[in-house]
Amino acid sequence: MLLLAALPVLLGTQAAPPGCIQLKAPRVNMRANVARATSSPWVDANAWRFLRAPAAPFCIDAPGNTSALAAAEAFAYGVKAFIKTSAAPAGFDRVEPFSRMVAFLKDLPPADLPAMVNIGLVDDGSPAAGELMNLLSRRNLLYRLEKSRDPAVPVNVTRIEPGDPAEQAYAIRRELTDDKRLLRLYGSEVVIGRLTGNARRARLYLLNYSQRPVNGLRVRVLGVYPHAAAHIFNQPADKLADFAAADGATEFTITRLNECAVIDLAL
Amino acid sequence: MERRTFLGIAAATPAAAAALPDALPKYRVVSRYEPAAQPGMPGRFPGHVIRVRSEHAIDTSTEKIDGAVVRDMISHGMTALTGMSDRRDAWRSFFEPSDVIGIKVNCSGAPQVMSSPQVVADIVQNLMAIGVPAKQIWIYERFPEQMALVKYERWVPAEVHVDGVEKTRASVLGYDPATYVEVDFFGEDDTRSMMVRHVTERFTKIINVPNMKDHGASGVTGCLKNIAYGNFSNVARSHQFAKTNTLSFIGTLASTEPLRSKTVLNIMDGLRGVWHGGPFLHDKRFRFYPKQLMFGTDPVAIDRLLLELIEARRKSENAISVWERSNKYVHAGFEHDPNANNFVREPGHIEFAAGMKLGTCDTNRIVEKAIQL
Numbered sequence: 030m031l032l033l034a035a036l037p038v039l040l041g042t043q044a045a046p047p048g049c050i051q052l053k054a055p056r057v058n059m060r061a062n063v064a065r066a067t068s069s070p071w072v073d074a075n076a077w078r079f080l081r082a083p084a085a086p087f088c089i090d091a092p093g094n095t096s097a098l099a100a101a102e103a104f105a106y107g108v109k110a111f112i113k114t115s116a117a118p119a120g121f122d123r124v125e126p127f128s129r130m131v132a133f134l135k136d137l138p139p140a141d142l143p144a145m146v147n148i149g150l151v152d153d154g155s156p157a158a159g160e161l162m163n164l165l166s167r168r169n170l171l172y173r174l175e176k177s178r179d180p181a182v183p184v185n186v187t188r189i190e191p192g193d194p195a196e197q198a199y200a201i202r203r204e205l206t207d208d209k210r211l212l213r214l215y216g217s218e219v220v221i222g223r224l225t226g227n228a229r230r231a232r233l234y235l236l237n238y239s240q241r242p243v244n245g246l247r248v249r250v251l252g253v254y255p256h257a258a259a260h261i262f263n264q265p266a267d268k269l270a271d272f273a274a275a276d277g278a279t280e281f282t283i284t285r286l287n288e289c290a291v292i293d294l295a296l
Numbered sequence: 297m298e299r300r301t302f303l304g305i306a307a308a309t310p311a312a313a314a315a316l317p318d319a320l321p322k323y324r325v326v327s328r329y330e331p332a333a334q335p336g337m338p339g340r341f342p343g344h345v346i347r348v349r350s351e352h353a354i355d356t357s358t359e360k361i362d363g364a365v366v367r368d369m370i371s372h373g374m375t376a377l378t379g380m381s382d383r384r385d386a387w388r389s390f391f392e393p394s395d396v397i398g399i400k401v402n403c404s405g406a407p408q409v410m411s412s413p414q415v416v417a418d419i420v421q422n423l424m425a426i427g428v429p430a431k432q433i434w435i436y437e438r439f440p441e442q443m444a445l446v447k448y449e450r451w452v453p454a455e456v457h458v459d460g461v462e463k464t465r466a467s468v469l470g471y472d473p474a475t476y477v478e479v480d481f482f483g484e485d486d487t488r489s490m491m492v493r494h495v496t497e498r499f500t501k502i503i504n505v506p507n508m509k510d511h512g513a514s515g516v517t518g519c520l521k522n523i524a525y526g527n528f529s530n531v532a533r534s535h536q537f538a539k540t541n542t543l544s545f546i547g548t549l550a551s552t553e554p555l556r557s558k559t560v561l562n563i564m565d566g567l568r569g570v571w572h573g574g575p576f577l578h579d580k581r582f583r584f585y586p587k588q589l590m591f592g593t594d595p596v597a598i599d600r601l602l603l604e605l606i607e608a609r610r611k612s613e614n615a616i617s618v619w620e621r622s623n624k625y626v627h628a629g630f631e632h633d634p635n636a637n638n639f640v641r642e643p644g645h646i647e648f649a650a651g652m653k654l655g656t657c658d659t660n661r662i663v664e665k666a667i668q669l
Contacts, residue, residue, distance in 0.1 A: 069484075168485050169485065199483045202483075207480070207487065214485075214486070215468060215473075215486050215487075215488045215490075215530075216466065216467065216468035216486065216529075216530075217466070217486075218485065218486065244463070244464045244467040244469060245467040245468040245469035246468070247468050247473050247488070247490075271473045271474070273474070280473065282468065282469070282473060284469060
């Protein structure tokens with residue numbers, strides 16, 4: 030049963046709950062005036078912060094349409110979130126994007142499934158560890174935090190290397206190998222997934238951090254799941270295209286991804 | 297349909313590659329298509345190139361192309377290639393009325409340099425003359441916004457399809473997710489380049505119509521580059537900083553089925569050319585007028601001759617060689633400085649493709665017939 034408490038709450042004029050961790054809205058941060066080593070977009074995601082403090086309440090300042098993504102992101106990671114929207118321009122219903130997303134989330138079939146991960150990471154609480162977690166999240170290298178080495182996962186990260194965290198993230202990816210990754214996304218650099226599941230079924234949350242739709246996202250989930258149901262925000266009639274469940278993996282295409290989609294897979 | 301995965305492309309690379317200083321990227325080619333009994337590349341006439349030149353093909357002061365001259369050039373080229381006296385017989389030897397034909401144009405230098413609409417229109421007319429219905433002919437390119445600059449639809453019957461595959465940049469919807477080349481060049485997360493879906497599911501044959509251009513990454517861009525990078529998604533990732541992987545990526549993409557089997561004819565449009573700054577035309581100083589078309593089924597042989605032509609032109613302009621590998625020339629200003637490189641170029645991609653059995657690179661084995669009109 031889906032707990033209503035898991036749904037994000039709109040923070041109005043009331044005070045923020047005690048201990049609330051303040052976060053900014055998730056989004057793609059266009060940094061056209063900043064020189065960078067790659068042309069990849071800069072994704073501001075809150076995933077790693079949620080994973081670092083899963084029991085904490087989060088207060089997210091998400092103006093305008095970003096409130097919909099903020100709500101979906103918090104829901105996907107199962108945290109208690111309070112969304113604050115800014116003063117809206119004339120004629121703009123500041124609550125509407127948030128309300129539509131919450132209605133979408135509320136209508137999802139119940140699923141209370143544990144995270145599926147490739148990587149166990151021992152978080153030392155340092156900023157470097159936080160940045161490594163952030164990079165793993167952004168590259169869809171699925172991880173969970175552990176107190177010590179976990180024999181149940183293929184790759185354990187027990188030490189945060191000094192230097193460039195991007196290099197450590199890539200080293201982790203190479204150690205894991207792409208073939209063993211539980212989740213691969215093709216066709217966009219601005220979508221982050223969270224995979225949950227058990228021995229019989231899986232649920233995939235897909236979050237689009239850009240402020241425009243992704244037209245065509247190819248998804249590969251490790252494991253053969255012949256049955257799938259797609260719940261795509263603002264695209265209720267859309268079905269998964271080019272679905273294939275064979276050769277150890279399940280693949281499909283989402284033709285238009287707005288802020289969020291939830292894909293239920295079953296054996 | 298059973299899905300087959302073909303592995304180990306790197307193991308099939310030419311001996312020349314073994315001596316390269318850098319290890320080749322590890323490619324995984326996934327396709328459910330078997331090669332034809334005689335793949336289109338190198339096709340029926342390996343090592344053969346017909347070059348047709350006419351001084352009157354284009355007026356260089358007005359840029360006006362003479363359509364009648366172009367028609368004559370194409371007629372001579374096709375009959376010389378096939379050894380047939382009637383041009384319709386020449387076209388019939390490649391195509392039949394039931395074929396669905398893709399004409400892969402190149403519009404990256406448009407509107408100044410591209411597959412000329414006069415050339416493309418005459419190809420369409422020749423196909424229709426042998427009974428191919430207009431509705432079974434597709435003029436296509438990856439990027440619709442580049443195609444829109446040329447306006448091919450004004451030159452061909454309305455039933456001919458003019459289609460840009462990537463309706464929005466980076467969208468995978470125009471590509472076949474089951475036919476792709478997977479490789480990690482620089483740590484990028486999206487490691488797949490998928491083949492244009494028209495190629496796998498719609499076309500029975502493809503005519504490749506590239507230009508004569510210099511290229512900042514691959515040295516030159518002709519038949520191989522146009523058919524390879526022009527039929528797959530997510531290919532720009534093969535370059536980063538000074539390094540480009542065009543050496544091995546172009547041949548690997550071009551040899552992927554069914555692209556290799558379906559590409560049966562190459563007509564290189566060299567009415568105009570670009571001797572520096574390609575594939576785009578940033579500076580009109582770098583445009584020149586070879587006034588010629590090349591015909592063949594062997595993309596490697598044609599590109600080998602293209603390489604000589606571009607290199608000769610660069611030499612006459614006192615520009616550095618496309619073979620120049622010194623990092624001292626890799627600096628900003630490539631668009632306007634013929635002695636600047638964007639990347640360390642890889643003109644060796646042509647020889648590499650020969651090693652993948654896509655054609656003949658050895659100039660001693662290339663049979664060139666030149667026709668002057």
